[in-house]
Amino acid sequence: MSIVILCMSLTPHNPLHHNDELIFHLNWVGASHVHFVFLRPTMLPVIQFMLGKGGKRKFDEHEDGLEGKIVSPCDGPSKVSYTLQRQTIFNISLMKLYNHRPLTEPSLQKTVLINNMLRRIQEELKQEGSLRPMFTPSSQPTTEPSDSYREGPPAFSHLAPPSSHPCDLGSTTPLEACLTPASLLEDDDDTFCTSQAMQPTAPTKLSPPTLSPEKDSFSSALDEIEELCPTSTSTEAAAAATDSVKGTSSEAGAQKLDGPQESRADDSKLMDSLPGNFEITTSTGFLTDLTLDDILFADIDTSMYDFDPCTSSSGTASKMAPVSADDLLKTLAPYSSQPVAPSQPFKMDLTELDHIMEVLVGS
Amino acid sequence: MVLQSSERHYRDWDHRRLGPWCSPTGSPAPLSCETGCGEGSWILVCRLLVPTQVSLLSMEEDIDTRKINNSFLRDHSYATEADIISTVEFNHTGELLATGDKGGRVVIFQREQESKNQVHRRGEYNVYSTFQSHEPEFDYLKSLEIEEKINKIRWLPQQNAAYFLLSTNDKTVKLWKVSERDKRPEGYNLKDEEGRLRDPATITTLRVPVLRPMDLMVEATPRRVFANAHTYHINSISVNSDYETYMSADDLRINLWNFEITNQSFNIVDIKPANMEELTEVITAAEFHPHHCNTFVYSSSKGTIRLCDMRASALCDRHTKFFEEPEDPSNRSFFSEIISSISDVKFSHSGRYIMTRDYLTVKVWDLNMENRPIETYQVHDYLRSKLCSLYENDCIFDKFECVWNGSDSVIMTGSYNNFFRMFDRNTKRDVTLEASRENSKPRAILKPRKVCVGGKRRKDEISVDSLDFSKKILHTAWHPSENIIAVAATNNLYIFQDKVN
Numbered sequence: 001m002s003i004v005i006l007c008m009s010l011t012p013h014n015p016l017h018h019n020d021e022l023i024f025h026l027n028w029v030g031a032s033h034v035h036f037v038f039l040r041p042t043m044l045p046v047i048q049f050m051l052g053k054g055g056k057r058k059f060d061e062h063e064d065g066l067e068g069k070i071v072s073p074c075d076g077p078s079k080v081s082y083t084l085q086r087q088t089i090f091n092i093s094l095m096k097l098y099n100h101r102p103l104t105e106p107s108l109q110k111t112v113l114i115n116n117m118l119r120r121i122q123e124e125l126k127q128e129g130s131l132r133p134m135f136t137p138s139s140q141p142t143t144e145p146s147d148s149y150r151e152g153p154p155a156f157s158h159l160a161p162p163s164s165h166p167c168d169l170g171s172t173t174p175l176e177a178c179l180t181p182a183s184l185l186e187d188d189d190d191t192f193c194t195s196q197a198m199q200p201t202a203p204t205k206l207s208p209p210t211l212s213p214e215k216d217s218f219s220s221a222l223d224e225i226e227e228l229c230p231t232s233t234s235t236e237a238a239a240a241a242t243d244s245v246k247g248t249s250s251e252a253g254a255q256k257l258d259g260p261q262e263s264r265a266d267d268s269k270l271m272d273s274l275p276g277n278f279e280i281t282t283s284t285g286f287l288t289d290l291t292l293d294d295i296l297f298a299d300i301d302t303s304m305y306d307f308d309p310c311t312s313s314s315g316t317a318s319k320m321a322p323v324s325a326d327d328l329l330k331t332l333a334p335y336s337s338q339p340v341a342p343s344q345p346f347k348m349d350l351t352e353l354d355h356i357m358e359v360l361v362g363s
Numbered sequence: 364m365v366l367q368s369s370e371r372h373y374r375d376w377d378h379r380r381l382g383p384w385c386s387p388t389g390s391p392a393p394l395s396c397e398t399g400c401g402e403g404s405w406i407l408v409c410r411l412l413v414p415t416q417v418s419l420l421s422m423e424e425d426i427d428t429r430k431i432n433n434s435f436l437r438d439h440s441y442a443t444e445a446d447i448i449s450t451v452e453f454n455h456t457g458e459l460l461a462t463g464d465k466g467g468r469v470v471i472f473q474r475e476q477e478s479k480n481q482v483h484r485r486g487e488y489n490v491y492s493t494f495q496s497h498e499p500e501f502d503y504l505k506s507l508e509i510e511e512k513i514n515k516i517r518w519l520p521q522q523n524a525a526y527f528l529l530s531t532n533d534k535t536v537k538l539w540k541v542s543e544r545d546k547r548p549e550g551y552n553l554k555d556e557e558g559r560l561r562d563p564a565t566i567t568t569l570r571v572p573v574l575r576p577m578d579l580m581v582e583a584t585p586r587r588v589f590a591n592a593h594t595y596h597i598n599s600i601s602v603n604s605d606y607e608t609y610m611s612a613d614d615l616r617i618n619l620w621n622f623e624i625t626n627q628s629f630n631i632v633d634i635k636p637a638n639m640e641e642l643t644e645v646i647t648a649a650e651f652h653p654h655h656c657n658t659f660v661y662s663s664s665k666g667t668i669r670l671c672d673m674r675a676s677a678l679c680d681r682h683t684k685f686f687e688e689p690e691d692p693s694n695r696s697f698f699s700e701i702i703s704s705i706s707d708v709k710f711s712h713s714g715r716y717i718m719t720r721d722y723l724t725v726k727v728w729d730l731n732m733e734n735r736p737i738e739t740y741q742v743h744d745y746l747r748s749k750l751c752s753l754y755e756n757d758c759i760f761d762k763f764e765c766v767w768n769g770s771d772s773v774i775m776t777g778s779y780n781n782f783f784r785m786f787d788r789n790t791k792r793d794v795t796l797e798a799s800r801e802n803s804k805p806r807a808i809l810k811p812r813k814v815c816v817g818g819k820r821r822k823d824e825i826s827v828d829s830l831d832f833s834k835k836i837l838h839t840a841w842h843p844s845e846n847i848i849a850v851a852a853t854n855n856l857y858i859f860q861d862k863v864n
Binding site for chain 2: 121
């Protein structure tokens with residue numbers, strides 16, 4: 001049994017502009033005994049960036065959206081846009097690290113600079129997190145699930161007119177959090193597609209903590225799979241990673257992170273997610289690990305799979321989760337995305353997920 | 364090609380070697396024009412392409428350089444990626460100009476000699492020699508390719524009739540000898556004219572082979588291969604002023620080599636941390652002092668320069684001087700560190716100053732003052748507001764080089780849209796020029812360009828948003844004693860000269 005991760009692909013010759021409707025095609029891999037896990041296409045904005053690469057396009061084609069919206073911090077902008085920019089840069093950095101599949105060794109200087117950038121952003125987040133020790137997740141069941149979906153894709157404001165969007169919260173949880181059970185996507189395909197148009201109007205703030213419950217169920221799903229099929233290294237890694245995710249996210253108190261949170265400054269958004277997911281994702285040492293040691297020492301040390309959430313709280317590089325996270329990331333078509341998870345539809349999907357798992361287990 | 368005797372080479376070299384081009388303030392005798400870049404105007408001498416066909420030409424054939432140049436100047440629209448020039452370097456007299464490209468080839472151009480009937484052709488460079496320096500390799504341990512792209516070429520000073528240069532890719536440095544052969548032995552006893560062995564039974568008389576003149580042939584042979592000393596990618600090589608040693612620098616280590624010994628090198632700098640996860644800084648460039656064979660500098664990705672003295676200890680991890688400019692708090696952004704990463708460091712010819720290039724500026728440092736540079740020149744400050752996009756499309760990691768002119772009065776560096784900039788240190792004037800095919804008429808005077816940063820765009824100005832970021836000038840070179848510059852734009856090599864009178 002194997003888990004195949006599908007990722008979106010956009011037609012390269014149809015570059016996106018921020019006013020266009022988002023059109024995407026899913027590549028289906030058809031095979032028997034292959035089970036699909038859909039990658040949440042929340043990185044559409046960033047994928048547009050990727051399409052813009054190649055150097056032949058004129059600069060203004062892909063800069064008009066983002067640059068115009070981003071105010072340099074030294075101008076004394078609103079905190080929101082600073083956070084948004086920080087988020088954008090964080091995601092771009094992650095994408096750079098993981099999306100690069102060169103035939104030759106990647107440049108060490110570039111890798112180190114990107115890592116430093118990520119470290120710095122995470123340090124900032126850590127500091128901001130420590131400044132706000134308490135947060136009250138007021139449950140505000142704003143709207144139906146589609147609202148939550150609206151949040152996701154236009155994580156980068158360039159897709160929409162400049163409004164204070166919640167920056168993406170789960171930035172600190174790069175890829176694990178973006179996994180959604182297939183059922184969710186099935187249900188909300190339409191809302192997802194059309195949500196872009198509605199997006200600018202209502203910046204409903206998402207709750208990052210909702211990632212935790214989502215992860216929980218998914219990680220439990222993966223766990224089940226892993227139990228049944230312990231041979232595949234990717235599932236092993238996934239399980240190990242989700243183990244860690246589960247461990248820490250449960251600490252975060254999944255219960256309280258129910259509905260979408262009240263609209264607040266984005267910092268608090270980030271802070272909400274931090275306690276839960278910090279240990280897993282923030283040690284950028286893991287990024288360094290991945291990029292440097294992963295290249296230099298291609299073997300994966302399986303002894304590192306027992307992850308202890310307590311030990312990595314220092315934020316320093318812990319080799320444990322990182323390596324397994326890397327596997328997970330690798331198998332997950334490396335788009336670092338805004339993890340967007342609806343909370344309410346999620347609950348009802350738990351049962352659906354169970355159903356799916358049964359199917360998986362059955363075959 | 365004109366038949367040149369090696370003796371004449373030697374004489375010419377002697378004459379030029381004595382030129383006082385080391386003096387920082389005096390004007391060297393051979394310098395053709397002492398006006399700074401502001402007053403002078405630059406004309407295009409020639410534009411050279413390096414199409415793939417050149418490598419197919421055998422060295423043995425009679426190479427008509429004029430024919431090759433004409434074919435170069437045709438518009439080759441099918442230039443392959445292997446033709447992208449990756450390094451440009453004049454030799455110590457300026458007579459030869461070497462270029463390396465992504466395909467591992469080295470092409471050496473030679474300056475056209477003065478002739479009475481074609482005075483205007485002086486200053487043109489024609490192909491002198493072409494050879495394949497490095498081949499692509501495969502690292503089986505890491506399952507990664509090792510690019511054959513030539514990262515740097517450095518000439519050795521000429522000590523006999525042959526020319527020597529070092530060329531390096533990511534992993535291996537090679538010493539090449541480029542020599543001319545204009546005589547051929549004829550009259551062998553055991554071989555006939557085609558080289559076939561003769562049957563000894565048919566030989567009835569013996570004769571002494573004589574050397575007869577032949578058409579000039581330039582051959583390049585690899586004399587040394589310095590391999591397997593670098594785990595990381597070599598970014599710089601620098602020949603020491605003792606002409607016996609040189610150093611090669613990769614991201615984390617610098618090794619000192621003796622030209623004669625290829626299986627050993629001394630490690631003189633090692634910044635690899637015990638735990639690679641703690642790595643936050645890499646070496647980006649390194650160079651020996653032009654006169655003091657014990658001194659060298661290396662720059663880092665954090666915008667610092669360290670000067671080291673090899674007499675202090677065998678391993679120069681502890682610097683003698685540390686150059687760093689404190690960060691300007693008003694300019695702080697997410698990208699402060701990345702744009703402070705130094706992409707090139709060059710000693711002045713005098714040895715008193717170093718010049719560093721980071722993403723947006725060129726800085727001149729006095730070796731005696733470590734806390735800040737003495738001069739800072741903005742290369743393309745209008746990009747400061749675009750850093751996020753430049754980060755996204757990786758342009759922020761471009762490594763621009765910078766060069767001094769022969770008298771250390773003007774510095775030059777490249778930018779985007781095929782622009783390159785010159786700064787006159789004395790008059791504080793600067794000029795932006797473009798190396799483009801549209802202005803490619805020979806002897807055409809280059810028009811200064813201007814980038815408008817916003818508001819009304821005047822005629823002939825180009826707005827920041829219409830800059831082409833795929834056309835970047837990373838590699839330039841300045842003749843050691845004259846105002847002749849070589850500018851590499853993708854697969855084109857432009858040679859400009861200061862217009863005299």
